[in-house]
Amino acid sequence: MNKEQFDFFSKYIEKEIGIVYSEENRFQLQARLNDIMKFYSLSTFDDLYHKAKDGISSTFKQLLLDIATNNETLFFRDQKVFQGLAKFVLPELISSLPPGETLKIWSAACSFGQEPYSIAIALMELKKKMFVPNFQIVATDISSIALERANSARYSQLEVQRGLPIHLLIQYFTKDPDDYWTLKPEVRSSVRLQIKNLKDSFTDLGNFHLIFCRNVLIYQKLDNKIDIIHRLEKQLTQKGRLLLGSAESMIGISDRFSQVIREGMIMYQSKSNS
């Protein structure tokens, strides 16, 4: 891939979803674009470039967005977060809810579904210890391919071994004859999947007691980060909490949030809501 071609694709991806591919990620992008070449049965990179220059169809665009996003993830990613969730975040949140109110959680950029399903399993486990009200987990992603996989709730033997303790695997999944594992319908049905570009409006999603937006902003440019964070703030309920990835923080992005640190778990709360 020459510089002109790299610039064309990286600028297009940045414009559409805000993810920045810098020069050092050129080979990564090229490897991912190879998948689109295969999809269209094109033999050279020049062919792909000319096809794109002639006009990017909606299918081509969706393929580009699918390959540009990083779908690597695992169950119960970041033990501190899920330990804190089970130990104090969810119990305290549930105790503070008015009777009859549904607990609402949003997993933004859910990829193949490991994060929202981990949250659902955490809530199922909590049910064994305390009253848990009705809950709804909204899981969004920009990639239709990722959402399709999340919707199938079916994972390879390697995927289910990443982060998921064995006792939860055999409790909440069934094993298929081909050694894939499928999440049981009662867990699957608690998660509503929806396509969503983080650059688009969030207002249709409603408000949430907890928002997980982890390991997403690191791929965004600063002005996009600021815009996304400030729009996420508007979707939080009063005293709602926002969770970022372990390598992410609000430093240099926004001073509208106060940081809540407990047992190594970091959360953000809007100053105007607290």
Next chain:
Amino acid sequence: MIQVLMVDDAKSVHAFTKNCLLGTKVELFPAYDGQQALDELAKGTRSFQLILLDWEMPVLDGPKTFAELKKQNINIPVIMMTSRNSIEDISNMLAAGVSEYIMKPFTKDILISKIESILGTEVSA
């Protein structure tokens, strides 16, 4: 170093596991069947913090070895590491008291994360 006893009759699995744990705080000690593992433990020369235990082995298989460990009141955590992956097999071993279960084939990240979750500490050096 964290001393771990690895019990498996396949030399290739020993080699792969050792390679996965290169550069970590884990020091692997091999046994090729359950009896060898029990003999090693009986010597008492090492302070093992974890046992990685295969299911199907000659002389003494994994479940029988685990039962013997319980009988002898040896309470070192055990991770089963086997290609047997039916829910029934897994449930039986969890009910018997094993701490975790790795289904073969596995990868380096899976091995390390399962070891870390049982030991409650990071093993990367």
